[in-house]
Amino acid sequence: MIVNEKHVKITEEASHYDELEQMDTLDIISSINNEDKKVAEAVEKVLPKISHLVDEITTRFEKGGRLFYIGAGTSGRLGILDASEIPPTFGMPHDRVIGLIAGGDSAIRKAVEFAEDDTKQAWKDLKEYHIDENDVLVGIAASGTTPYVLGGIHDARSNGILTAGITNNPGSPLAIESDIAIEVVVGPEFVTGSTRMKSGTSQKMVLNMISTALMIRIGRVKGNKMVNMQLSNxxxxxxxxxxxxxxxxxxxxxxxxxxxxxxxxxxxxxxxxxx
Incomplete structure (x- = not known):
């Protein structure tokens, strides 16, 4: 498994802005907005990779396969969010798109210390769902170095499971370890290292594309309507x-x-x- 920590982490580079505490509120949010404008352009550059991944998932999904997301912290929560919206939006069973987070469900609301540092835990979590070669595993990590994600991707790939990695650092271990690397380079964050910002936004956009395109491809949308949505309210x-x-x-x-x-x-x- 590739665990090289020496590659350049753009997500950890210093913000283009300084003395943030000296800014007035409008300057702060205007600057954040200017940075956010870069996200869609960065996602656009990886659309062919996203399209390829969706087609691969669709092929497996139509044979009864599943889609798994794994991540830690913000990345893990975004995967769980995307997975949790599939049943009500498209009427799919809860066990077809599954999101897992380092530290378990309690980590959704409260960080679990050092949970992301265990390279073996993700595979243990995945085996509880009897993951196999009909499924697809997508690892999400802004840094591209999260041990929980890297370990899960490595073990899944070793067991013949198609893997993809969504990361915000080019040439990261996650990108190298994955079969399909989706590298969304959004640049340094407004608050240095705060990947809940642009990196997280880009991950949400990519996940929206993956799951929505998948549901359209398997016939869960007619015209432009959510004809299979759950009638829950x-x-x-x-x-x-x-x-x-x-x-x-x-x-x-x-x-x-x-x-x-x-x-x-x-x-x-x-x-x-x-x-």
Whole structure:
């Protein structure tokens, strides 16, 4: 496993701004906004890599495979966030996209000291889900050196599992260790080393692309609508009802009754079109 710590860490380089405490509030947030503008451009440069990864995940997903995210700290939380939104948004089971964080679920809210330094723990966590070669593992680490992530990627790859790494430092151990390296170079952070900022934003953007494109590719979206979303609150029932009104030219009451009867926009559409 590659654990070289000597590569250049752009994420640890000094901010382009100094004496932040001397700035007034508008200067602070304007400067942060100017830095954030660089993120989308950095993500754009790696779109071919993201596209390739989505296609690989789709192939495995259609055979029953799963998508796993692993990370520590902010990176781990972002993976869990993305995974947790798949069931309500696209109606997928909770066990198809899974996010794991160093230190376990308690680390979602409160940092667990030194949890990210164990190179063996990620594989132990993954084995609890019986991960195999039909699955895909995506490691997320701004630094590209997080031991928890590196160990998981190394062990997964050694067991014939496709791996990808999302990092913000070019040439990092994570990029080298992964089958597909997604290196989003956003530059130094506004607050030196605070990778919850631009690096985290870029990771969120990439994860949005991966999961959304995957769900579209496997047929969980129709047109531009979330036709498989869970009807878990009044807002979503209203949204689904309006989808049916638009698609089938029903009255609102008719559409709502059909939606509640069949349980999803997609099922309601299919049933009503057959009548």
């Amino acid at each position: 009044t807002k979503l029932v209203d949204r689904g009802t309006r989808y049916l009104v638009e698609e089938l030219e029903l009255s609102y009451d008719e559409a709502e009754k059909a939606l509640i009867k069949y349980g999803s926009v997609k099922k309601a559409m299919e049933a009503l079109k057959q009548q």
